[in-house]
Amino acid sequence: MNDQTLIVSLQKGEPAAFKQLVDNWQHMVFNTVVSIVQDYQEAEDVCQEVFIQVHQSIKNFRGDARLSTWLYRIAVTKALDCERKKKSKKRVANLKSWIGLGEKEPEPANFYHPGVQLENKEKAARLFRAMQLLPENQRIAFTLIKAEGLSYEEVSAIMNLSVKAIESLMHRAKENLQKKLKEFRSH
Amino acid sequence: MDNENFTQQNPDSELNSLDGIARAEMPPFFYTRLQARMEMNNPVAVDFRIFGIRPAFTMAALCMLVILNCMAIRYFSTEKPTVTAAESGISQFASEYNLTGTAAYSYADKTDLQ
Numbered sequence: 001m002n003d004q005t006l007i008v009s010l011q012k013g014e015p016a017a018f019k020q021l022v023d024n025w026q027h028m029v030f031n032t033v034v035s036i037v038q039d040y041q042e043a044e045d046v047c048q049e050v051f052i053q054v055h056q057s058i059k060n061f062r063g064d065a066r067l068s069t070w071l072y073r074i075a076v077t078k079a080l081d082c083e084r085k086k087k088s089k090k091r092v093a094n095l096k097s098w099i100g101l102g103e104k105e106p107e108p109a110n111f112y113h114p115g116v117q118l119e120n121k122e123k124a125a126r127l128f129r130a131m132q133l134l135p136e137n138q139r140i141a142f143t144l145i146k147a148e149g150l151s152y153e154e155v156s157a158i159m160n161l162s163v164k165a166i167e168s169l170m171h172r173a174k175e176n177l178q179k180k181l182k183e184f185r186s187h
Numbered sequence: 188m189d190n191e192n193f194t195q196q197n198p199d200s201e202l203n204s205l206d207g208i209a210r211a212e213m214p215p216f217f218y219t220r221l222q223a224r225m226e227m228n229n230p231v232a233v234d235f236r237i238f239g240i241r242p243a244f245t246m247a248a249l250c251m252l253v254i255l256n257c258m259a260i261r262y263f264s265t266e267k268p269t270v271t272a273a274e275s276g277i278s279q280f281a282s283e284y285n286l287t288g289t290a291a292y293s294y295a296d297k298t299d300l301q
Contacts, residue, residue: 022218030213044214048221055225115209123204146205174202181201 003067010058022051028068028148029075031115035147036079036139037086038111038128046078053078065157072158076140113147130180138173141166 001009001020009017029050034043053074061070096102110125131139137159144155152170156163280286 019218022221026213026217027210030217031210034211040214044217044220047213047217048224051221052225052228113205113208114211116205117207120204120206123201124208127201127204147208148210149208177202 004063007058007061007063007067011061018055021054025068025071026051029071032072032075032144032148033079035113035128035143036076037082038132039108042082043079046082047075050075050078069154069157072144076144076158080136080140126181126184127177130177130184133180134173134176138169138176141169142173142177145170 001017006017006021006024010021026047029047030043033046033050034040037043037046050071054071057074061067065073093102111128112121112125113128116124131142134142140159141155144150144158145152150158152163152166156166159166161169
């Protein structure tokens with residue numbers, strides 16, 4: 001079933017079409033989300049939210065973008081929402097520990113992406129840790145290009161920015177990452 | 188140590204550590220878990236029909252029955268006792284000939300005193 005036929009079937013509410021959508025796109029959604037949230041269990045929860053959102057919103061899908069572009073947008077949005085909640089929870093925990101009401105939240109363990117080549121595992125783990133410290137737009141652009149292997153044109157469609165803007169985001173992301181990685185090495 | 192020296196001399200090696208990365212795969216049976224969560228969010232409506240009749244109609248019928256019962260109870264609790272035709276005829280005969288109980292006693296009292 002091609003994308004157009006699939007969209008029509010989804011909008012009719014056919015359960016088989018929804019299953020096919022999940023089968024076709026679950027790995028793409030999971031890889032995108034896990035590269036951002038850097039936790040397998042959280043990533044699966046977020047992926048469920050992504051597909052539930054798709055199920056609820058498919059009737060409003062106008063077809064002005066490709067289905068994959070739309071899915072990436074929802075996946076990135078949901079992953080960033082999860083990250084914001086985690087940061088907020090961490091801030092509250094740190095504030096409580098500062099005034100003596102609780103323990104400081106421990107730093108999460110290094111994230112090892114299963115698709116990274118063996119010889120690059122440790123370097124990639126440090127890189128993922130540095131990526132958590134990037135501004136959101138830089139983080140998304142870097143993740144989609146490096147972890148998902150998308151082109152600048154595809155990322156510009158997903159983020160609704162020009163290709164030039166994506167190039168600029170990548171340039172700044174790399175600069176910031178190099179600074180952070182240097183700090184990690186010096187500690 | 189050699190690795191660290193290499194990294195320090197080639198800082199881009201860390202930036203490029205994701206080159207050739209393969210896609211992480213979703214754990215198995217994701218669709219099953221997704222369906223379970225969607226069903227939890229939207230439980231299927233239970234059919235409360237009794238003998239094929241919609242619950243609204245059943246409730247309306249029950250309310251009607253209760254109202255009728257209340258009306259019947261109220262009616263029968265305030266009902267005056269009915270008098271039969273034979274009883275009303277006897278009462279009328281007795282009152283015409285002063286044959287009621289008190290009338291006989293009052294006549295007897297008056298004659299004794301004279």
